[in-house]
Amino acid sequence: MTIMIVYYAITAFFGAVLFWNFVKSKDVQxxxxxxxxxxxxxxxxxxxx
Amino acid sequence: xxxxxxIVLGVMAGVFALARLFKITTELSMxxxxxxxxxxxxxxxSPRHIADGAFTYFDVTLIFITATFFMNLLKHAGGVDxxxxxxxxxxxxxxxxxxxxxxxxxxxxxxxxGSGSVTVLVVGTLVGTVLTYxxxxxxxxxxxxxxxxxxxxxxxxxxxxxxxxxxxxNMPYVGFFLPLGVISVLGALFSMFxxxxxxxxxxxxxxxxxxxxxxxxxxxxxxxxxxxxxxxxVLAGRIWPWTMPxxxxxxxxxxxxxxxxxxxxxxxxIFTVARETVQGLLPLIGVMVVVGILVxxxxxSGARGLISLGVVTLPLPVIFAALWLILPFSEGLVQYAAxxxxxxxLILLFNMxxxxxxxxxxxxxxxxxxxxxxxxxxxVGRATTMAVGFKGSYYRGFxxxxxxxxxxxxxLGTLYIIFGNELSFLVAG
Amino acid sequence: xxxxxEWIIKGIALAVWAGVxxxxxxxxxxHRQYKEAVVLGAGVVDVRTLGDYFEPLKGxxxxxxxxxxxxxxxxGTLLIMGAVHAEEPxxxxxxxxxxxxxxxxxxxxxxxxxxxxxxxTVTRPxxxxxxxxxxxxxxxxxxxxxxxxxxxxxxSWPDPETYVHxxxxxxxxYMDVRNMxxxxxxxxxxxxxxxxxxxxxxxxxxxxxxxxxxLHEAELEYPIIGTIVAHQGAxxxxxxxxxxxxxxxxxxxxxxxxxxxxxxxxxxxxxFSDSPCILLExxxxxxxRVRGVTDEALLLTGQDEFVMKAGEHGLLYWPIxxxxxxxxxxxxxxxxxxxxxxxxxxxxxxxxxxxxxxxPTYNEMVELGVGHFFHDPSTVSQDRVAFx
Ligand SMILES: [Zn+2]
Numbered sequence: 053m054t055i056m057i058v059y060y061a062i063t064a065f066f067g068a069v070l071f072w073n074f075v076k077s078k079d080v081q082x083x084x085x086x087x088x089x090x091x092x093x094x095x096x097x098x099x100x101x
Numbered sequence: 102x103x104x105x106x107x108i109v110l111g112v113m114a115g116v117f118a119l120a121r122l123f124k125i126t127t128e129l130s131m132x133x134x135x136x137x138x139x140x141x142x143x144x145x146x147s148p149r150h151i152a153d154g155a156f157t158y159f160d161v162t163l164i165f166i167t168a169t170f171f172m173n174l175l176k177h178a179g180g181v182d183x184x185x186x187x188x189x190x191x192x193x194x195x196x197x198x199x200x201x202x203x204x205x206x207x208x209x210x211x212x213x214x215g216s217g218s219v220t221v222l223v224v225g226t227l228v229g230t231v232l233t234y235x236x237x238x239x240x241x242x243x244x245x246x247x248x249x250x251x252x253x254x255x256x257x258x259x260x261x262x263x264x265x266x267x268x269x270x271n272m273p274y275v276g277f278f279l280p281l282g283v284i285s286v287l288g289a290l291f292s293m294f295x296x297x298x299x300x301x302x303x304x305x306x307x308x309x310x311x312x313x314x315x316x317x318x319x320x321x322x323x324x325x326x327x328x329x330x331x332x333x334x335v336l337a338g339r340i341w342p343w344t345m346p347x348x349x350x351x352x353x354x355x356x357x358x359x360x361x362x363x364x365x366x367x368x369x370x371i372f373t374v375a376r377e378t379v380q381g382l383l384p385l386i387g388v389m390v391v392v393g394i395l396v397x398x399x400x401x402s403g404a405r406g407l408i409s410l411g412v413v414t415l416p417l418p419v420i421f422a423a424l425w426l427i428l429p430f431s432e433g434l435v436q437y438a439a440x441x442x443x444x445x446x447l448i449l450l451f452n453m454x455x456x457x458x459x460x461x462x463x464x465x466x467x468x469x470x471x472x473x474x475x476x477x478x479x480x481v482g483r484a485t486t487m488a489v490g491f492k493g494s495y496y497r498g499f500x501x502x503x504x505x506x507x508x509x510x511x512x513l514g515t516l517y518i519i520f521g522n523e524l525s526f527l528v529a530g
Numbered sequence: 531x532x533x534x535x536e537w538i539i540k541g542i543a544l545a546v547w548a549g550v551x552x553x554x555x556x557x558x559x560x561h562r563q564y565k566e567a568v569v570l571g572a573g574v575v576d577v578r579t580l581g582d583y584f585e586p587l588k589g590x591x592x593x594x595x596x597x598x599x600x601x602x603x604x605x606g607t608l609l610i611m612g613a614v615h616a617e618e619p620x621x622x623x624x625x626x627x628x629x630x631x632x633x634x635x636x637x638x639x640x641x642x643x644x645x646x647x648x649x650x651t652v653t654r655p656x657x658x659x660x661x662x663x664x665x666x667x668x669x670x671x672x673x674x675x676x677x678x679x680x681x682x683x684x685x686s687w688p689d690p691e692t693y694v695h696x697x698x699x700x701x702x703x704y705m706d707v708r709n710m711x712x713x714x715x716x717x718x719x720x721x722x723x724x725x726x727x728x729x730x731x732x733x734x735x736x737x738x739x740x741x742x743x744x745l746h747e748a749e750l751e752y753p754i755i756g757t758i759v760a761h762q763g764a765x766x767x768x769x770x771x772x773x774x775x776x777x778x779x780x781x782x783x784x785x786x787x788x789x790x791x792x793x794x795x796x797x798x799x800x801x802f803s804d805s806p807c808i809l810l811e812x813x814x815x816x817x818x819r820v821r822g823v824t825d826e827a828l829l830l831t832g833q834d835e836f837v838m839k840a841g842e843h844g845l846l847y848w849p850i851x852x853x854x855x856x857x858x859x860x861x862x863x864x865x866x867x868x869x870x871x872x873x874x875x876x877x878x879x880x881x882x883x884x885x886x887x888x889x890p891t892y893n894e895m896v897e898l899g900v901g902h903f904f905h906d907p908s909t910v911s912q913d914r915v916a917f918x
Binding site: 055058059062063065066069070072073081082084085086088089091092095096101 | 125126128129132151152153155156159162163166167346347348349351352355372375376378379380383386387390391394
Binding site for chain 3: 150153157258259268269335338342348400402406407438442453
């Protein structure tokens with residue numbers, strides 16, 4: 053149970069990093085790819101999938 | 102059904118080509134192909150298929166990110182420089198021992214995690230640097246790193262392709278240790294010595310002068326400790342599987358990362374390293390997420406079934422003659438998904454034809470990882486060129502160098518399948 | 531100017547992305563929270579939950595309903611488990627059909643419709659399963675969740691680096707720690723699936739179950755199909771059932787549970803309790819890797835050109851033609867085989883007699899459709915409706 057919470061924290065941390073990279077990325081194609089990768093991270097953190 | 106699946110496949114290929122023509126990256130072109138295929142299948146499908154597909158390799162993505170994060174922290178702390186200096190100091194006079202030692206170092210991470218990418222991410226840069234100082238050209242170094250990483254993924258105890266195919270055909274993952282071990286160790290040694298035997302002796306003074314000085318206060322135990330903790334956790338999970346809490350690989354890497362931060366002689370910029378990690382991995386995890394979406398749409402539209410059917414309905418001699426091409430390319434196309442997609446029907450087919458399924462699956466399971474350098478995903482191949490800093494042409498430089506040892510490995514795998522019954526004695530292990 | 535354009539594209543991408551996330555998030559949540567209504571048949575005297583047998587499971591996703599059909603006449607106790615793998619829908623439909631229609635006249639029947647309920651709240655990424663399927667009934671459409679072979683990662687995360695089966699020590703693929711037909715006999719501190727298996731073992735012990743039947747479906751490419759797999763403790767009954775059904779009604783094979791394969795119900799339940807276990811497999815072309823379009827129609831009709839083609843090449847272990855394997859036939863095979871098992875069990879073990887009533891016949895199920903046997907929950911008193 054505790055470990056599961058840690059996993060949500062890890063996912064949220066890297067999700068935040070991905071989003072920050074999206075914001076900072078100058079290359080639009082890369083920015084879009086960041087968003088695509090971010091999808092499962094967000095859905096998992098919100099316990100939707 | 103044939104026409105429908107065929108049209109969807111055609112549309113996918115067309116959209117992909119068109120997107121590439123408009124200078125869209127491979128990853129986004131594949132995404133466009135998936136969306137194009139979905140529309141060709143049935144107009145506007147529920148967007149949850151996109152999200153569903155994006156989850157296909159989520160576990161593996163997390164392992165990649167955490168493993169690389171750990172290695173990058175270690176690099177920032179100066180640990181990698183320290184290890185390289187140590188190995189060169191100790192082994193620079195004995196080429197044979199040095200290559201053997203490096204092969205072993207390469208095999209361990211992937212053997213334990215089942216992932217060639219983990220090998221490349223954890224030890225690829227390090228071994229690559231040592232090999233470069235042994236007078237081996239960058240393209241050969243990249244080829245060695247990739248092939249050994251592929252063999253480490255194939256090596257027992259964990260071979261994900263064999264495990265996934267075994268799980269899919271309800272066969273216990275038992276008896277694979279020797280069949281997989283023999284073939285993967287042979288393959289790794291052949292690659293290492295074929296490409297790395299010739300070179301120049303290490304010029305110790307010059308190398309030591311060129312190598313960056315490790316950070317002040319760096320010490321052997323500080324580099325070793327995170328690895329000891331990591332492998333200790335993996336081993337503990339094996340030795341006491343029912344008393345150790347289930348940590349999972351991502352958390353093990355995060356704990357190793359925490360240890361690295363704790364013993365580092367200097368303060369590490371954690372958020373910056375995390376950003377660099379994700380940036381460096383973008384092509385890798387980007388491709389995995391997009392391939393997941395593509396596979397989902399192919400399954401939805403029957404395109405996946407059409408491909409599977411095409412493969413398993415080939416006559417047996419043709420399968421023997423073509424598997425060494427089909428398996429790596431399917432791996433290049435859909436990654437681990439190739440194991441359930443082709444591995445399961447093939448293993449059931451072999452079983453039906455009276456070929457020892459364990460040996461046959463072991464043979465197949467070492468052929469898959471060779472495809473990790475092939476398009477469209479090129480996951481481990483690209484990770485390798487990134488890790489060793491190979492700047493030449495990907496296909497004409499790197500892939501070409503891999504061909505001969507790769508052919509050797511593929512030949513071994515094919516022989517395994519054809520002579521599955523004669524080799525049954527290996528299963529006893 | 532250039533920076534502006536960059537932000538506009540990023541903004542649009544962000545909006546599209548948010549749209550996809552919100553709509554798929556809603557779809558996932560609706561699927562996970564959807565409840566299937568079960569109308570309790572006259573034979574049901576009590577509905578307990580699995581947590582009653584193993585306290586720590588109370589309130590978790592896998593705290594599934596346990597339906598008790600008690601005749602009040604002393605005899606044997608039969609346990610039927612549906613949807614061990616929630617991607618095998620004929621299994622929970624068969625179990626639910628029994629709960630809604632059957633009763634025991636000697637001994638007891640205990641039914642779990644969704645044995646690994648967590649698995650029924652998620653579908654497999656990359657496999658494009660439909661989230662729901664509907665069955666035509668006499669009073670309208672009845673909607674069911676489609677599920678996955680493995681428990682939902684939302685309930686069981688993370689997986690180990692390798693799954694080491696308890697207590698054999700056999701190594702299995704990491705995700706199989708969420709596969710309930712690899713976690714028997716389970717352990718109290720393990721993964722959700724291991725704990726669920728453990729709870730069922732407690733139920734078997736506490737209720738004095740004499741025989742367990744585990745329902746499954748399989749792809750036609752898989753050698754164990756259209757068959758009965760029996761623990762050595764129920765071999766005589768299984769062999770007789772297979773012989774009689776094959777001679778008189780429909781073809782069904784018989785296999786002995788292998789000794790070296792661990793974690794499977796037909797091996798471990800029999801080895802670790804007093805109840806032998808029999809596993810039934812029905813053909814489900816939807817699960818075949820070579821299948822064509824993946825949709826609800828394939829799930830329900832079992833008709834697929836690609837799978838037929840594989841059959842023409844001799845690649846299948848079970849026949850298929852253009853009629854496919856409709857859900858009605860698959861459910862009917864399960865329900866009829868269960869009835870036959872009780873009959874022969876009673877003959878072989880008169881002191882543990884299980885006499886049942888209210889099972890529709892095979893022909894009734896095939897001709898009228900399984901939907902005919904599901905009752906309208908809005909027409910009965912609400913205390914006779916349970917939710918899965
Ligand atoms: Zn099953």
